[in-house]
Amino acid sequence: MLPLIPLLASIAPVAATAAGPAACAKITTQLGSSKVVSSELSLSYIESIEYWSTLQDAYKPSCVVYPKSAQDVSIVLQAVRAADSRFAIKAGGHNPNTFYSSVDKGVLLDMSSMTEKSYDPDTTLATYGPGGVFGDIYEYFADYNRTVVGARLAGVGTGLALGGGMSYLSPQYGLACDSFRELEIVLPSGEIVIASNKSNPDLYFASRGGGGNAYGVVTKYTVQSRPSGEFWAGNLIYTFPQKDNVIEAIGNFIQYNTDPKAAIIGTYEKLGTPDLNLNLDEAIIMFLVYDGPDPGDAFSNFTSITPLLDTTGIKTYLEVVNMPIPMSTEISRGANIFRVGVHRPGDGSYENALDIWRDWAETNKGRYTLLSLDFQPVPKSLTDASNAQGGNAMQMPDGPWFWLNYLITTPPGMSEADFNAVQASYRDMVKSSGNAEGLPLFINDANYDQNPLQTFSAFAKLQEIKKRYDPDNFFADKTGGWSFE
Numbered sequence: 001m002l003p004l005i006p007l008l009a010s011i012a013p014v015a016a017t018a019a020g021p022a023a024c025a026k027i028t029t030q031l032g033s034s035k036v037v038s039s040e041l042s043l044s045y046i047e048s049i050e051y052w053s054t055l056q057d058a059y060k061p062s063c064v065v066y067p068k069s070a071q072d073v074s075i076v077l078q079a080v081r082a083a084d085s086r087f088a089i090k091a092g093g094h095n096p097n098t099f100y101s102s103v104d105k106g107v108l109l110d111m112s113s114m115t116e117k118s119y120d121p122d123t124t125l126a127t128y129g130p131g132g133v134f135g136d137i138y139e140y141f142a143d144y145n146r147t148v149v150g151a152r153l154a155g156v157g158t159g160l161a162l163g164g165g166m167s168y169l170s171p172q173y174g175l176a177c178d179s180f181r182e183l184e185i186v187l188p189s190g191e192i193v194i195a196s197n198k199s200n201p202d203l204y205f206a207s208r209g210g211g212g213n214a215y216g217v218v219t220k221y222t223v224q225s226r227p228s229g230e231f232w233a234g235n236l237i238y239t240f241p242q243k244d245n246v247i248e249a250i251g252n253f254i255q256y257n258t259d260p261k262a263a264i265i266g267t268y269e270k271l272g273t274p275d276l277n278l279n280l281d282e283a284i285i286m287f288l289v290y291d292g293p294d295p296g297d298a299f300s301n302f303t304s305i306t307p308l309l310d311t312t313g314i315k316t317y318l319e320v321v322n323m324p325i326p327m328s329t330e331i332s333r334g335a336n337i338f339r340v341g342v343h344r345p346g347d348g349s350y351e352n353a354l355d356i357w358r359d360w361a362e363t364n365k366g367r368y369t370l371l372s373l374d375f376q377p378v379p380k381s382l383t384d385a386s387n388a389q390g391g392n393a394m395q396m397p398d399g400p401w402f403w404l405n406y407l408i409t410t411p412p413g414m415s416e417a418d419f420n421a422v423q424a425s426y427r428d429m430v431k432s433s434g435n436a437e438g439l440p441l442f443i444n445d446a447n448y449d450q451n452p453l454q455t456f457s458a459f460a461k462l463q464e465i466k467k468r469y470d471p472d473n474f475f476a477d478k479t480g481g482w483s484f485e
Contacts, residue, residue, distance in 0.1 A: 020062030020106045023083035027065055027107065030075050035113075038063040048110045052329060053096030053336040061088070061108035068113045070184055070192045070219040077217070078190040080107050086478050089213050091130050092157015094329070096336050097448045099480030100212075101159070106478075114219060119144050125181060126225040130158050130218055133329075138318055147228035147317050149176045152265065152287070154321045155329025162218060163443035164209040164394065166403075168233075168289040168320060171260040171379050173226055174386035177208035177393075184220035188474040192219075197390070206465040209443065210393030211453055211482045215469045224389075233289040233320045234312030240279030242305050243268075246286070247354065249301035250375050254402050255345035260381035261291040262298035268354075270361040270371040272411070288312060289320055334369070334409045337423060339430045340445035340452070341404040353404060353433040360429040367410070367422045374405035376442070394440040395457045405445040406430050443482065453482050 021038075028036045037045045040060060048064045051057055062085075067073045080087045086106030093101050102108070114129035117140045126148050128137050135154025141147050149167045151160050165176025173179060182196040183204065193216075195204040206215055238246045250266040265287040275281040286307075288299050293314055303312075311324070322328070343349040354373070361371050380399040386392055408426050410419060427449065435441070441452035453459055466484045470476060476484065 019083045019085035023080045023085035023087075023107050024063035024065075026079040026083060027063070027076055030079065031065070031067075031072060035066050035068070035072065036063050037066075048090065048108060048112075049102070050333075051093040051096075051102060052333055054333055055096065055335050055337075056093070056098065056102040059099075059102045059104040061103045062105055064108045064110050066110050066113045067219075070186050073109065073186045073217050073219055074190040074192055076107065076109055077186060077188065080478065081188075081190075081474055084478075088479050089159075089217055091159040092133050092155070094156050095159065096338055097480065100448070101480075103479070109217070116220075117141075119146065119225065124225050125222055127220060127222045128158065129220060133157050134160070135318070135321060138321060141225060142228060142316070142318060144225075145228055146225040148223050148225055149173050149179045151176075152321060153329050154318070155327065158221065159212060160444055161221065162207060162209070162212040164392065165444065166376055166442070168231075168263040169226060169291065170385075171263050171377075171381045172291065172385060173224075174382060174389055175209065175392060176223075178386045178389045178391075179223040179226075180204070180208055180221065181224055182222035183207055183218050185216040185218050187216040188470045188472075202465050203469060205458075206393055206462055208392040210456070210458070210462050211466070211484070212443070213479075214466060214475060214481050214484070216475075228317045229291075230293045231289060231291060231315050231317060231320050232293055232295045232312065233287075233315045233323065234310065235324045236286040236288065236302055236305075236307040236312065237309040238284045238286070238305065239308050240282065242307070243282070243284055245305050246284045246302070249305065250286075251345055251350055252301055253299075254350075254375070254377045254379075254400055257298065257377070257379060258381070259296075259298045260379070260385075262295060263289045263291075264299075264302075264375075264377065266375035268357075268373040268375075270358075272365055272368045272370065274365055283308075285324065287323060335412065335414070335419075336407060336409050337426075337447065338445045339406040339408075339427065339447045340442050340450065341406070341430060341433055342401065342435050342439040342441055342455075343404065344401045344436045344439070347436070349434060349436065350402075356429060356433050357406070360426070364422065364425065367418070367425075368408050369411050370407070370409040372405070372407040374407070376403040376405060378402055393456060393458055393462060396440065397438060401436065401439055403442045403445065404433075405442075448480075448482075451483050453484065 088103035089109045090101040111130040114131040117128045134150040161176035267285045271281040378399045383396045383399045441455045443452050446452040
């Protein structure tokens, strides 16, 4: 059995044993048995409790509900409240934090049936539901030669946008949440409202990167779509001899690139197997994406370094988000945990964080199967685009700066004591790298104990909005999510 996280698992009270089934019975009466599944042997139930981080697979809801409308969600929330049950909201299930999209002995709202999409050619606005994954959304809008700002991997769900959402298009258009124009939200009370610049503008502000479904359940997104044509894109894979040159090239790109059509992710991968002094346990995989058929010299710092493998060429956006191979999200399922750091280029923290991570990787062989350190630039063009659309809940300071995403995948069958020990050590390693003052941590990549909302300059405002829309702490007490304390 996969190890659990005792501190978080203890959140589920004994009373939930009765409260969950009571809520499920009420929901079944109101919505009908076709939308509610309680049997753990049901194929749909089994599929609903599969997560990208397999640590979450261990939790068993009293029932899974498949709402098809905002009205269905309203009925579910009111039944959950009446029964005093715990609950969770699952879109793609990519968040690895315990109880953020999983629940034990409570009600799981699986949004996978809410996948309606539309496009208005007169306004170029697009709508999509909270169900499904971004790959399906991109495929739909490709028929109109349009796309939306969303995940960089096709298999990631729509909840990513509520946490900010970094895209290959972000240097041009801001984060995914910056493209929001209107949100349909079911409040903790069950009331269905519209959040926009004109209607509930405080809720609209908070929902753009300020804590996900912390204020209500988003049941429909209306966003500004973007043109989608040919992309020059692909992966360059480098091994040991080139790694220091590639790391230097990443730093230079973060600090000096000014072309908003050029986007990268730099991923430094370490395997948990011994390197045998041959450095066969590590590689750097560059994701290079240019919005257009000719990147010019935007990526010359990378292309001038001879890679082991080069897959660059002309691609559609659907091909771009399936790099390096299709089904990347599904294939990478495992005992995955995220952490995040934030740094400014040129201040030495870049090199310091990398050295600390490398040292930890070498001294902890056998305690992980994979480590990944991902460099995610936040250029000034991105922060300018965000501010031009009203800004988001992060109130992003001017770029350039960058987020570091730390991924650790631990071996299956690890004892609870060993799992907790390696996670504590990894946490301390990330913390020792420090963070730049005045910059926000990225919710999409944060661990629950990093309290990312507290790094936002608008944190006090978000606390007030949370109290306004969840006055009796229903969501705060009955489902997982970021701390507003």
